[in-house]
Amino acid sequence: MKLACYSLDGETHWGAVDPVSESIRKIGGAFEDWAPEVTAKGSKVIDLEGADRKLADVKLLPPIIPGSEIIGTGINYASWAIPPEGADTCFEFKSTTAIAGMDDTLRFPQIIEEQPKCEYRYEIELGVIIGMGMDEPTDEGIKHLLGYTIFNDGCLRGQRPSYVSFDWTGSKCGYQASSVGPWIVTRDEFGDEQPDLAMITRTNGVVTTSGRSGDMKLGLNELLRELSWRTALSPGDIFFTGTPGYEGIPDGVMSPGDDYEFEIEGIGVLKNTVEIRNKPPGLPEGLDTLTPADVPQLGVDLRKWDGTDVFYIKQILEKMQAADPDNTTGWKADSRSYLMSVNTDAWPEGSQTETIEWWAIDTARRRIYRMAGQDMFATGYFPHRREGGTA
Numbered sequence: 404m405k406l407a408c409y410s411l412d413g414e415t416h417w418g419a420v421d422p423v424s425e426s427i428r429k430i431g432g433a434f435e436d437w438a439p440e441v442t443a444k445g446s447k448v449i450d451l452e453g454a455d456r457k458l459a460d461v462k463l464l465p466p467i468i469p470g471s472e473i474i475g476t477g478i479n480y481a482s483w484a485i486p487p488e489g490a491d492t493c494f495e496f497k498s499t500t501a502i503a504g505m506d507d508t509l510r511f512p513q514i515i516e517e518q519p520k521c522e523y524r525y526e527i528e529l530g531v532i533i534g535m536g537m538d539e540p541t542d543e544g545i546k547h548l549l550g551y552t553i554f555n556d557g558c559l560r561g562q563r564p565s566y567v568s569f570d571w572t573g574s575k576c577g578y579q580a581s582s583v584g585p586w587i588v589t590r591d592e593f594g595d596e597q598p599d600l601a602m603i604t605r606t607n608g609v610v611t612t613s614g615r616s617g618d619m620k621l622g623l624n625e626l627l628r629e630l631s632w633r634t635a636l637s638p639g640d641i642f643f644t645g646t647p648g649y650e651g652i653p654d655g656v657m658s659p660g661d662d663y664e665f666e667i668e669g670i671g672v673l674k675n676t677v678e679i680r681n682k683p684p685g686l687p688e689g690l691d692t693l694t695p696a697d698v699p700q701l702g703v704d705l706r707k708w709d710g711t712d713v714f715y716i717k718q719i720l721e722k723m724q725a726a727d728p729d730n731t732t733g734w735k736a737d738s739r740s741y742l743m744s745v746n747t748d749a750w751p752e753g754s755q756t757e758t759i760e761w762w763a764i765d766t767a768r769r770r771i772y773r774m775a776g777q778d779m780f781a782t783g784y785f786p787h788r789r790e791g792g793t794a
Contacts, residue, residue: 406430411460417429420458426456431452434468442548445589463585465584467639474640474641475554476645479646480614480648481618501579502582509557521560524560525655526655527602528555529554532549532639542624545597548623550589551670555583555675559577599615600615600667601668602668605664611649626644656781659779660679698723698726701723705720713765714782738762743762
């Protein structure tokens with residue numbers, strides 16, 4: 404059964420969704436009362452009340468209750484990154500203010516304005532919702548789950564290092580930079596074993612993630628056992644379980660106005676659009692004063708690149724894009740031809756796919772690219788499967 408949190412006439416309710424009739428009906432009682440019983444006995448015990456309402460007449464909200472914890476793990480798919488030998492599982496917290504819902508606009512984290520090397524990225528993940536409390540370690544964590552949802556773990560890469568370690572809060576907690584939904588599908592539709600579900604992300608209609616939840620390095624029972632050793636979990640808490648990575652691109656950089664569809668087999672599709680800004684975040688003021696007449700000098704600056712840091716090139720390309728967005732000077736072909744002639748030996752065989760514009764690679768194999776239709780240039784390492792990377 405599909406269970407959704409929704410708003411109607413200024414009030415928040417939980418309801419059961421009928422995808423065939425595209426309707427929703429209110430669940431009687433408080434989440435804290437019925438969720439443990441549904442977890443233990445299945446969705447047949449859910450008590451519905453009132454009349455059906457059309458989904459089009461309600462606003463779907465993130466399936467989160469006030470005060471719930473949002474916890475995730477990283478580096479849990481071999482296709483994404485390889486943890487250091489002997490390293491323990493890592494966990495992270497995300498604030499509730501970081502969460503948007505179905506059809507909501509995703510916002511760029513404000514830290515980008517202060518740290519322009521940061522890039523805003525999506526990560527599709529299988530989200531699990533705790534239905535029965537876990538206050539001591541258990542080997543049967545799946546039996547404590549109410550169900551499953553779709554989780555887009557919006558995060559940052561390229562931050563300045565903190566004096567302690569990686570800045571998890573700065574990376575993961577941007578205001579409404581992540582999303583969850585559109586609903587919870589109860590566990591009784593999948594059984595008590597590790598679900599093996601197809602996970603797909605579409606960026607402006609192009610598939611940019613393709614993986615399966617069955618390929619997790621640590622399965623749900625193992626993850627929840629590790630987590631239960633560290634903290635107690637309560638009904639309504641959400642746990643996101645890692646991303647399988649990206650398809651044909653180094654990292655999923657988000658650009659203003661991008662449309663996203665996050666789809667997980669058996670659950671549904673979570674849809675979001677990235678906020679539109681007058682300029683890409685993190686870029687210096689004054690770009691609007693550039694004109695095509697500035698392009699020749701920018702081309703001279705571009706040819707000063709020594710091949711060691713693609714961020715130098717990224718800044719110049721962004722200025723060229725701002726100076727001549729219609730490409731009247733032909734800067735795109737000229738610049739790209741030159742940049743692709745630098746470090747030619749660094750390009751791995753088969754790495755330059757046709758679904759993406761590749762622009763440059765530096766000696767550390769960090770690349771500049773952008774997807775068709777995007778104005779922002781992005782950077783990402785190759786190989787995509789990274790030793791000791793973060794996810």
